[in-house]
Amino acid sequence: MPRDQGASDGCEGAGATDVDSATGGTSTTVLSPPAGLAVDGVTAVTATVTWSPPPDADEGGLDHYAVAVDGTKRADASRGTRRAAVANLAPGTTHTIGVTAVDAAGEASLPATVAVTTAEVTTAVDPSADPESNSTATDSTRRPGPSGGRQGTHTERRDL
Numbered sequence: 001m002p003r004d005q006g007a008s009d010g011c012e013g014a015g016a017t018d019v020d021s022a023t024g025g026t027s028t029t030v031l032s033p034p035a036g037l038a039v040d041g042v043t044a045v046t047a048t049v050t051w052s053p054p055p056d057a058d059e060g061g062l063d064h065y066a067v068a069v070d071g072t073k074r075a076d077a078s079r080g081t082r083r084a085a086v087a088n089l090a091p092g093t094t095h096t097i098g099v100t101a102v103d104a105a106g107e108a109s110l111p112a113t114v115a116v117t118t119a120e121v122t123t124a125v126d127p128s129a130d131p132e133s134n135s136t137a138t139d140s141t142r143r144p145g146p147s148g149g150r151q152g153t154h155t156e157r158r159d160l
Contacts, residue, residue, distance in 0.1 A: 030109050031060040031101040037112035040083065044091040047116040050083045054101045054109060061103040068098045068111065076102075092120040 032054040040048040053062060057079075065077040067084045077084050077099075089095055095118070098111030 030107040031062060031103055032056050033109045033112040034065060034099045034101055035112070037097075037099055037114050039097075039114055039116050042116055042118060044119040044121045045089050046085055046087045047089060047095065047097060047118065048083060048085045049097050049099065049114060049116075051099050051112060052082065057101065060101070061105075062101050063104045064102050066100045066102055066108060068100070069095050071096070071098070089116075089118050091118050093118055 034051040034054055037049060037051045040050045042048075049067075051065075054060065062079055064079055065081060065084075066073055067075045067077060067086065069086055069089070074086055075084065084099070086095075086097060095116050096113050097116055098113045100108040100111045102108045
């Protein structure tokens with residue numbers, strides 16, 4: 001049940017007990033945020049974060065986690081999950097990744113947040129290209145062989 005926003009009972013934050021103004025009864029606020037949110041890996045377009053369950057996960061009825069990027073929910077993760085990879089991030093930018101603990105009633109904790117700066121995208125410049133243009137890149141990819149497996153490397157030089 002949501003906190004009564006007009007109440008000023010001195011109980012601030014997750015885990016406090018408030019008087020429910022609608023019923024006169026008490027209600028327990030949502031779970032504490034996940035603990036120890038940390039960046040586990042970053043590329044130009046992805047970031048992986050890890051966390052531990054909130055200290056009140058069992059008594060608070062933890063159901064799942066919600067993962068958000070820059071305030072927009074991206075995914076849900078099951079109760080037993082302790083890591084999430086977020087894809088499709090803009091290269092060379094800073095993003096805030098937040099993870100909230102959600103109980104069975106759908107009440108979410110405050111987010112645990114961490115700032116992540118994705119790597120810049122770099123282009124390999126062919127030194128034999130026209131030194132005035134610097135607009136050539138080399139792309140090496142593995143191509144499938146005749147039986148569908150990977151075989152050989154294909155290198156392609158193209159103007160950007």
